Amino acid sequence: MIGRRHLTGLFWAVAAGTGGELCAVGLIAAAAWLIARAGQHPPLSALALAIVGVRGFALFRGGLRYAERLSGHDAALGVLAGLRVRVYEALRRSMDPHSSPARTGPVGPGPVPRGQGASRKALRDADLVQRMVADVEGVQDLLLRCLLPAAVAWAVALSAIGLSVVLLPAAGAVLAAGILLAGAGLPAVAAVASRSGARRSAGARSDLAVHGLDVARGAADLAAFGATGRFVARADAAAARLERLERRATVVEASVNALGTAVQGLTALAVLWTAQRQGADGVLVTVLSLTALVAVESVLPVAEAARRLIELRPAVRRVTGLLASAPPEADSGSPALGARPGIELVGVRVAYGETVALDGVDLRIPAGRKVAIVGASGAGKSTLLAVLSGEVATDGTVLLAGAPQEDYDPADVRAAVRGLTQDAHVFAASVRANLALARPDATTADLAAAARRAGLLGWITALPAGWDTPITGDRLSGGQRQRLLLARALLADPPVLLLDEPAEGLDLTTADRLVTDLLGDGRTVVLVTHRLAPLAAADEIVVLDRGKVAQRGSHDELVDKAGPYRDLWEAESLQSGYSADVKTW
Template sequence: MWSAVRPYTARLLAAGLAGVAAELCGLGLVAAAAWLIARAAQQPGLAALSLAIVAVRGFAVAKGSLRYAERLAGHDVALRALAELRGRVFDALAARRRDLASRDGDALTRMVSDVDAVQDLLLRCLLPAVAAVVCGVAGVVVCAVAAPGAAFVVAGGLLAAGVVVPWVAWASGGRAAARAAAERERLAVRALDLLEGGAELAVFGASGRFAAAARESAARLEDAERVTTRVAGGVTAAGFLLQGLTAAGAAWVAVNAGADEVAVAVVALTALVAVEAVLPLASAAQRLREVLPASRRVAALLAAPPPPRPERPRPLPRGPLAVDFLGVRVAYDDARDDASGTYALDGVDLTVERGRRVAVVGASGAGKSTLLAAISGEVRPESGTVRLGGQDVAFCDPGEVRSAVRGLTQDAHVFATTVRGNLMLARPDATQAQLEAAARRARLLEVVDGLPGGWDTVVGEGGRGLSGGQRQRLLLARALLADPPVLVLDEPAEALDPATADEITRELLTLPGGGTLLLVTHRLAALAAADEVIVLDRGKVVQRGRHENLLGRPGAYRDLWESELLTT
């Protein structure tokens, strides 16, 4: 995790030095001002005060300037490190998506809250600690010069405020901080369920139950944060009490040691500033206890070995690619061959020639989406081989496979940006003519013309602001714009009216050009245009052939056709 900060070590060092210098200037300012005020009361000549006057002005100006420089450099390092680290976490989550057991809410927590913890580690823990140590040592030195006996009192106060109080904050707030971190993660998961799955929860009458669970998590989080707030308040009060006692004790020792009034004033005020510099260590310790679990999660994610990659990846040929399945078996959740029949794909043998347009049909849960995921490498077969263009996917570069097999999947996402921006994710160098061509094929062009900002209309996260059909057209247009060697489309006409859905499906299967097409659909009316129809049932290929030939004989395809006729 610290590797994200390493490129900015020089800037971080500059921020630390600026913070230390600012604290020293603050200490010097108070010491010089105390000496000046006490000495001026003795009414010496102006020449005797001129150096102190200049010192007060210089320390005052320098403190503000150095503090600004420290904030500027520190936040610059933190924000740059956050940007780089967030990219690494995103890449790690994307690379391990199929291997992670975490839900989307956990991934969101890692991307936002956990990564933000790095900023607090730098700005609220590391930099204040360095400045506090240096300023504390300098305060002891100043007091030792003014009144040697008082330096021991100041050193004791610094140890109490800078070591004992932070340890108490760490120990007493640790359990509450751990509870708060856990509840914050649970609340993120439940809030995301409500936000992203609100419509589905409402349909199944589960909105109240999920909302109650979210409120329960929020209440537990509030309780944990209330405890941490009480600890923080107690720690702050203890720090201020120690600050006052240290200043009073140092002044008392200086007076009893026979120091003059100028030295007493310098000792008292220097003790105040020195202890004040270490007071942030208590809140830093408490915050460190809170962010350590988050930083450990990020570090564990980045340190985890990536999915295995071939040592010498085999290149994929250019142009449309043939797809071959040789005895492919895929099981989710470590399922094995048992009475429950939990294989998503069970010994699939299948060949799709390059450039062919093939429809994949079957009842829900038949394994259609898993078939597409196996082609793109998103799921690994438990046994068997998947080939693209004659090359075993297991021996190809995963990035090249993802580039070669693209399209519209069930988890396709609409980002909170413009319509144009969402489309150009598929092809950043696309021209306006290419955008319009893809939009026209997906029936999106009329939607864009009706939007207030046209192509530059901003849509919400997940497609908020668009209807279900408009969102589906946008996703389909993005898939068509990519124009990969193998185009996979999972229910591309979902949420569209039947006439439009059949029209789009027919065009996808008949228009020339493009790569090999595998289209998953529940609608069979337009499949006469397909080169071949593949029927899956319980993870197995049970029928394949032309639409009209399959309808001419009994079997799963004719059952699906009759079922569709009944529902329409």
């Protein structure tokens, strides 16, 4: 995790920090000697060295502390920058089904062989920002607030013990005991005390975030259903619990600090008493006891470092776990994907945990074919699109241009098989930037052609700043959002166009006209839709039912046969006011 250059930087930071703290000890020792010796009225020349020593220690202390900060932060920030890149790469590879060695086998226990789509999606949705930002910054804290201060503290403590042993072994032994207590005993107490507290605080903080967000986001619904009080009470209870835990943690922290100060004073007194009992002269007694005072003080931050270490452990564990478990980079010698690849699915099965989304789906989509996927909500339609674009791994075979999908570079698969999917996002940027994302070199004429086809051009030209009007997802109507995303998908111009409910949010006439136009495209189109009316233009319709193919055929064939498609068609026809025996319109 830490490169050689940064290790050297950290070494110099520890060396400079130790030097700075030793100067602090030297300053106290020299000042103590100076005061005690001055009381004996020696000639001024006898004090000259100590006077220079005091000034020198004071100057060096400042300089070395500055050097420690500089070197330590440079190394820690360097480690952080490198780590961010590695975590990003690991996340990218973890989300890429093609780079996983366990792609085609069960990856978890239990009777249902699990695809990895669910875990990848969970990673993407919930943990991504957390891992990229908070966890990696935790590693920075680990270096700057835990390891560095602890290393400096112990280096100083050992030096002070060595000095005391040389001056008076018995006093050195007492100092060693005090330092052991303050630098190892108290940190152990702090770590144990904060271990369960940190875990419970993390839970309470997460509860508060969840309940607080519910209240903020669902304020209108809660008010309408008269449930505001109940939900606010839930958030209040979470806040109160967190407050209790934080107060307890503060008490623990303050108690450890108070104990540290007590150990520091008692050690200095014990050294003084020991030195006197050993018959040391007044100057030596003063030097030893004040040195003990400063030396114990230097190890007091180790308790705070231990407490912080406990808090940071989960973040550090997550980062190291992610780096260790990320699959290796995909083989760069992957074959080239043709301009018009055909697709074949054989026995495709996808499970999200215990939920089986697709169960043994076979499907052949030759280049140029228009396939519509229909079925009830939750039947597995969107999952099927995700399988085609390589977003979700499967237990089964996906062949692209005759070769297994995982043989190709995932970037090539994504470029060739993509379109409008359910998780497409509208960015807080201009209309132009939102569309050009799909093709940065697109001219305004290209953008206009895609927008016209998506039925969005009129709206764009009527905007105050036209193409350069800034937009955000929540300011668009459902239909505008969908058409913007469709225009982006059309601009990308992939050989296999995936369309998940492209006409959602539009009135029926516009929606049907749009879908009919999209199905008239020259390329391969795989369309997911709830609306059957325009599907006469599809070459094949696949009806999914609970992850299995229930029926397949053309619109005319399926309407002629009793089965789920005809049921859906009759229901739709009744709803739209058309006669059930009208097959096309």
